[in-house]
Amino acid sequence: MQKINDVRDRLIVALDVPTVWDAYRLVSTLGDGVTFYKIGYRLAFAGGLDLARQLVAEGKKVFLDLKLHDIGNTVTEGVESLTKLGVTFLTVHAYPQTMRGAVEGRGDAALKLLAVTALTSYDDGDLRDAGYGLAVRDLVRLRAEQARIAGIDGIVCSAAETEIVRDVIGKDMLIVTPGIRPSGSAAGDQKRTLTPAEAIRIGADHLVVGRPIVRAADPRAAAGAVMDEIVAAS
Numbered sequence: 001m002q003k004i005n006d007v008r009d010r011l012i013v014a015l016d017v018p019t020v021w022d023a024y025r026l027v028s029t030l031g032d033g034v035t036f037y038k039i040g041y042r043l044a045f046a047g048g049l050d051l052a053r054q055l056v057a058e059g060k061k062v063f064l065d066l067k068l069h070d071i072g073n074t075v076t077e078g079v080e081s082l083t084k085l086g087v088t089f090l091t092v093h094a095y096p097q098t099m100r101g102a103v104e105g106r107g108d109a110a111l112k113l114l115a116v117t118a119l120t121s122y123d124d125g126d127l128r129d130a131g132y133g134l135a136v137r138d139l140v141r142l143r144a145e146q147a148r149i150a151g152i153d154g155i156v157c158s159a160a161e162t163e164i165v166r167d168v169i170g171k172d173m174l175i176v177t178p179g180i181r182p183s184g185s186a187a188g189d190q191k192r193t194l195t196p197a198e199a200i201r202i203g204a205d206h207l208v209v210g211r212p213i214v215r216a217a218d219p220r221a222a223a224g225a226v227m228d229e230i231v232a233a234s
Protein backbone atom coordinates (compact mmCIF):
# COMPACT_ATOMS: atom_id res chain seq x y z
CA MET A 1 0.00 0.00 0.00
CA GLN A 2 1.44 3.39 -1.01
CA LYS A 3 1.04 5.61 2.03
CA ILE A 4 0.31 9.33 1.68
CA ASN A 5 1.65 10.89 4.88
CA ASP A 6 0.45 14.45 4.36
CA VAL A 7 -3.21 14.80 3.34
CA ARG A 8 -2.31 17.99 1.44
CA ASP A 9 -0.40 15.82 -1.08
CA ARG A 10 -3.70 14.34 -2.22
CA LEU A 11 -4.51 17.54 -4.10
CA ILE A 12 -2.40 18.25 -7.18
CA VAL A 13 -2.99 21.68 -8.70
CA ALA A 14 -2.45 21.83 -12.48
CA LEU A 15 -0.31 24.90 -13.25
CA ASP A 16 -2.00 25.42 -16.61
CA VAL A 17 -0.94 29.05 -16.96
CA PRO A 18 0.96 30.75 -19.81
CA THR A 19 4.20 31.81 -18.13
CA VAL A 20 6.56 30.83 -15.34
CA TRP A 21 5.84 34.21 -13.79
CA ASP A 22 2.08 33.42 -13.69
CA ALA A 23 2.91 30.05 -12.17
CA TYR A 24 5.05 31.59 -9.40
CA ARG A 25 2.35 34.11 -8.63
CA LEU A 26 -0.21 31.32 -8.32
CA VAL A 27 2.08 29.15 -6.16
CA SER A 28 2.67 32.09 -3.86
CA THR A 29 -1.09 32.89 -3.70
CA LEU A 30 -1.89 29.28 -2.80
CA GLY A 31 0.79 29.21 -0.10
CA ASP A 32 1.37 26.27 2.25
CA GLY A 33 -2.10 24.83 1.66
CA VAL A 34 -0.93 23.34 -1.66
CA THR A 35 2.11 21.06 -1.69
CA PHE A 36 1.86 19.33 -5.07
CA TYR A 37 1.83 20.92 -8.54
CA LYS A 38 1.38 19.54 -12.04
CA ILE A 39 3.30 20.99 -14.97
CA GLY A 40 1.81 20.13 -18.36
CA TYR A 41 2.45 21.11 -21.97
CA ARG A 42 1.61 24.77 -21.65
CA LEU A 43 4.23 25.52 -19.04
CA ALA A 44 6.72 22.79 -19.94
CA PHE A 45 7.16 24.48 -23.33
CA ALA A 46 7.57 27.88 -21.69
CA GLY A 47 10.36 27.32 -19.15
CA GLY A 48 8.45 24.83 -17.03
CA LEU A 49 11.29 22.34 -16.62
CA ASP A 50 13.43 24.93 -14.83
CA LEU A 51 10.38 25.85 -12.79
CA ALA A 52 10.00 22.17 -11.86
CA ARG A 53 13.59 22.13 -10.53
CA GLN A 54 12.94 25.33 -8.61
CA LEU A 55 9.71 24.12 -7.02
CA VAL A 56 11.41 20.89 -5.97
CA ALA A 57 14.24 22.94 -4.42
CA GLU A 58 11.59 24.90 -2.48
CA GLY A 59 10.12 21.70 -1.05
CA LYS A 60 7.09 21.31 -3.34
CA LYS A 61 6.27 18.06 -5.10
CA VAL A 62 6.02 18.17 -8.89
CA PHE A 63 4.06 16.02 -11.32
CA LEU A 64 5.46 16.37 -14.84
CA ASP A 65 2.53 15.61 -17.12
CA LEU A 66 4.33 15.12 -20.43
CA LYS A 67 2.36 12.03 -21.52
CA LEU A 68 5.35 10.58 -23.35
CA HIS A 69 4.71 8.24 -26.25
CA ASP A 70 7.34 7.15 -28.81
CA ILE A 71 9.34 4.10 -29.75
CA GLY A 72 10.63 2.32 -26.67
CA ASN A 73 14.27 3.40 -27.00
CA THR A 74 13.37 7.08 -27.32
CA VAL A 75 11.08 6.88 -24.29
CA THR A 76 13.85 5.16 -22.31
CA GLU A 77 16.32 7.94 -23.13
CA GLY A 78 13.80 10.71 -22.45
CA VAL A 79 12.86 9.28 -19.07
CA GLU A 80 16.56 8.84 -18.17
CA SER A 81 17.03 12.60 -18.70
CA LEU A 82 13.92 13.47 -16.70
CA THR A 83 15.03 11.44 -13.65
CA LYS A 84 17.58 14.23 -13.04
CA LEU A 85 14.88 16.85 -12.34
CA GLY A 86 13.86 15.46 -8.96
CA VAL A 87 10.14 15.45 -9.78
CA THR A 88 7.79 12.97 -8.12
CA PHE A 89 5.51 11.84 -11.00
CA LEU A 90 5.88 11.60 -14.77
CA THR A 91 3.17 10.47 -17.21
CA VAL A 92 3.52 8.23 -20.25
CA HIS A 93 0.71 6.90 -22.43
CA ALA A 94 -0.32 3.38 -21.42
CA TYR A 95 0.98 1.54 -24.49
CA PRO A 96 2.97 -1.57 -23.53
CA GLN A 97 6.15 -0.67 -25.50
CA THR A 98 6.07 2.88 -24.18
CA MET A 99 5.59 1.75 -20.60
CA ARG A 100 8.37 -0.86 -20.80
CA GLY A 101 10.70 1.79 -22.25
CA ALA A 102 9.82 4.21 -19.46
CA VAL A 103 10.41 1.65 -16.72
CA GLU A 104 13.83 0.86 -18.24
CA GLY A 105 14.72 4.57 -18.41
CA ARG A 106 13.62 5.20 -14.83
CA GLY A 107 15.97 2.48 -13.56
CA ASP A 108 16.57 2.87 -9.82
CA ALA A 109 15.54 6.53 -9.66
CA ALA A 110 12.85 7.63 -7.19
CA LEU A 111 10.65 9.02 -9.98
CA LYS A 112 7.21 7.38 -10.10
CA LEU A 113 5.78 6.59 -13.52
CA LEU A 114 2.06 7.04 -14.17
CA ALA A 115 0.31 5.53 -17.19
CA VAL A 116 -2.50 7.52 -18.85
CA THR A 117 -5.23 5.00 -19.73
CA ALA A 118 -8.01 6.96 -21.49
CA LEU A 119 -8.04 10.75 -21.35
CA THR A 120 -10.82 12.08 -19.14
CA SER A 121 -12.09 14.24 -22.01
CA TYR A 122 -12.97 11.05 -23.94
CA ASP A 123 -16.20 9.09 -23.91
CA ASP A 124 -17.02 5.91 -25.82
CA GLY A 125 -17.82 7.92 -28.97
CA ASP A 126 -14.45 9.68 -28.89
CA LEU A 127 -12.70 6.32 -28.60
CA ARG A 128 -14.69 5.03 -31.58
CA ASP A 129 -13.67 8.13 -33.57
CA ALA A 130 -10.05 7.41 -32.69
CA GLY A 131 -10.37 3.89 -34.10
CA TYR A 132 -10.72 1.91 -30.87
CA GLY A 133 -13.16 -0.99 -30.62
CA LEU A 134 -13.43 -0.87 -26.82
CA ALA A 135 -15.62 1.15 -24.48
CA VAL A 136 -13.78 3.50 -22.08
CA ARG A 137 -14.17 1.20 -19.08
CA ASP A 138 -12.83 -1.82 -21.00
CA LEU A 139 -9.86 0.10 -22.40
CA VAL A 140 -9.03 1.50 -18.95
CA ARG A 141 -9.19 -2.00 -17.44
CA LEU A 142 -6.94 -3.46 -20.19
CA ARG A 143 -4.38 -0.67 -19.92
CA ALA A 144 -4.31 -0.79 -16.12
CA GLU A 145 -3.52 -4.50 -16.34
CA GLN A 146 -0.77 -3.86 -18.93
CA ALA A 147 0.65 -1.07 -16.74
CA ARG A 148 0.84 -3.41 -13.75
CA ILE A 149 2.65 -6.02 -15.81
CA ALA A 150 5.09 -3.40 -17.18
CA GLY A 151 6.10 -2.30 -13.66
CA ILE A 152 4.43 1.15 -13.74
CA ASP A 153 3.75 2.85 -10.38
CA GLY A 154 0.32 4.34 -10.93
CA ILE A 155 -2.65 4.85 -13.21
CA VAL A 156 -4.21 8.05 -14.53
CA CYS A 157 -7.93 7.60 -15.16
CA SER A 158 -11.23 9.20 -14.28
CA ALA A 159 -12.20 8.73 -10.64
CA ALA A 160 -15.29 7.04 -12.06
CA GLU A 161 -13.07 4.07 -13.00
CA THR A 162 -11.33 3.82 -9.61
CA GLU A 163 -13.06 0.60 -8.55
CA ILE A 164 -12.36 -1.19 -11.86
CA VAL A 165 -8.72 -0.09 -11.77
CA ARG A 166 -8.18 -0.94 -8.10
CA ASP A 167 -9.52 -4.38 -8.80
CA VAL A 168 -6.85 -4.88 -11.49
CA ILE A 169 -3.82 -3.18 -9.88
CA GLY A 170 -4.32 -3.97 -6.20
CA LYS A 171 -3.26 -1.72 -3.34
CA ASP A 172 0.40 -1.13 -4.19
CA MET A 173 -0.12 1.13 -7.20
CA LEU A 174 -1.45 4.69 -7.18
CA ILE A 175 -4.62 6.00 -8.79
CA VAL A 176 -4.34 9.64 -9.90
CA THR A 177 -7.52 11.25 -11.18
CA PRO A 178 -7.96 14.40 -13.27
CA GLY A 179 -11.47 15.42 -14.37
CA ILE A 180 -12.31 16.53 -10.83
CA ARG A 181 -15.11 19.06 -10.61
CA PRO A 182 -16.39 20.55 -7.33
CA SER A 183 -20.19 20.70 -7.53
CA GLY A 184 -21.38 23.69 -9.50
CA SER A 185 -18.13 24.16 -11.44
CA ALA A 186 -18.06 23.99 -15.23
CA ALA A 187 -16.98 20.67 -16.76
CA GLY A 188 -15.36 22.40 -19.76
CA ASP A 189 -14.01 19.70 -22.08
CA GLN A 190 -13.96 17.02 -19.35
CA LYS A 191 -16.47 14.21 -19.98
CA ARG A 192 -15.79 11.79 -17.09
CA THR A 193 -15.95 13.87 -13.92
CA LEU A 194 -16.51 13.32 -10.20
CA THR A 195 -16.47 15.74 -7.27
CA PRO A 196 -13.47 15.77 -4.89
CA ALA A 197 -15.48 14.04 -2.15
CA GLU A 198 -16.77 11.34 -4.51
CA ALA A 199 -13.27 10.67 -5.86
CA ILE A 200 -11.74 10.29 -2.39
CA ARG A 201 -14.59 8.12 -1.10
CA ILE A 202 -14.30 5.76 -4.05
CA GLY A 203 -10.57 5.30 -3.40
CA ALA A 204 -8.58 7.72 -5.61
CA ASP A 205 -5.16 8.54 -4.13
CA HIS A 206 -4.45 11.92 -5.74
CA LEU A 207 -6.86 14.38 -7.38
CA VAL A 208 -5.71 16.71 -10.16
CA VAL A 209 -7.56 20.03 -10.27
CA GLY A 210 -6.82 22.76 -12.80
CA ARG A 211 -9.40 25.29 -13.98
CA PRO A 212 -11.73 25.14 -10.95
CA ILE A 213 -8.79 26.53 -8.92
CA VAL A 214 -6.56 28.29 -11.45
CA ARG A 215 -9.40 30.26 -13.03
CA ALA A 216 -11.34 30.91 -9.81
CA ALA A 217 -11.84 34.53 -8.75
CA ASP A 218 -10.13 33.52 -5.48
CA PRO A 219 -7.81 30.54 -6.19
CA ARG A 220 -6.72 30.22 -2.56
CA ALA A 221 -10.33 29.93 -1.36
CA ALA A 222 -11.13 27.48 -4.18
CA ALA A 223 -8.15 25.27 -3.27
CA GLY A 224 -9.11 25.49 0.41
CA ALA A 225 -12.65 24.33 -0.40
CA VAL A 226 -11.35 21.34 -2.40
CA MET A 227 -8.96 20.47 0.44
CA ASP A 228 -11.80 20.67 3.00
CA GLU A 229 -13.78 18.19 0.89
CA ILE A 230 -10.76 15.88 0.65
CA VAL A 231 -10.15 15.97 4.40
CA ALA A 232 -13.83 15.39 5.21
CA ALA A 233 -14.04 12.42 2.80
CA SER A 234 -10.66 10.83 3.75
Ligand SMILES: O=c1ccn([C@@H]2O[C@H](COP(=O)(O)O)[C@@H](O)[C@H]2O)c(=O)[nH]1
Residues within 6 Å of the ligand: 014, 016, 040, 065, 116, 118, 119, 120, 121, 156, 157, 178, 179, 180, 188, 190, 208, 209, 210, 211, 212
Ligand atom coordinates in the same frame (compact mmCIF):
# COMPACT_ATOMS: atom_id res chain seq x y z
O1 LIG B 1 -6.81 12.02 -18.68
C1 LIG B 1 -6.31 13.12 -18.39
C2 LIG B 1 -4.95 13.30 -18.21
C3 LIG B 1 -4.48 14.54 -17.86
N1 LIG B 1 -5.31 15.59 -17.68
C4 LIG B 1 -4.73 16.89 -17.29
O2 LIG B 1 -5.24 17.26 -16.00
C5 LIG B 1 -5.54 18.64 -15.96
C6 LIG B 1 -7.00 18.83 -15.67
O3 LIG B 1 -7.30 20.19 -15.71
P1 LIG B 1 -8.78 20.76 -15.47
O4 LIG B 1 -8.62 22.22 -15.77
O5 LIG B 1 -9.12 20.50 -14.02
O6 LIG B 1 -9.71 20.09 -16.41
C7 LIG B 1 -5.10 19.23 -17.31
O7 LIG B 1 -3.79 19.75 -17.13
C8 LIG B 1 -5.05 18.03 -18.24
O8 LIG B 1 -4.02 18.15 -19.21
C9 LIG B 1 -6.65 15.42 -17.84
O9 LIG B 1 -7.46 16.36 -17.68
N2 LIG B 1 -7.12 14.17 -18.18
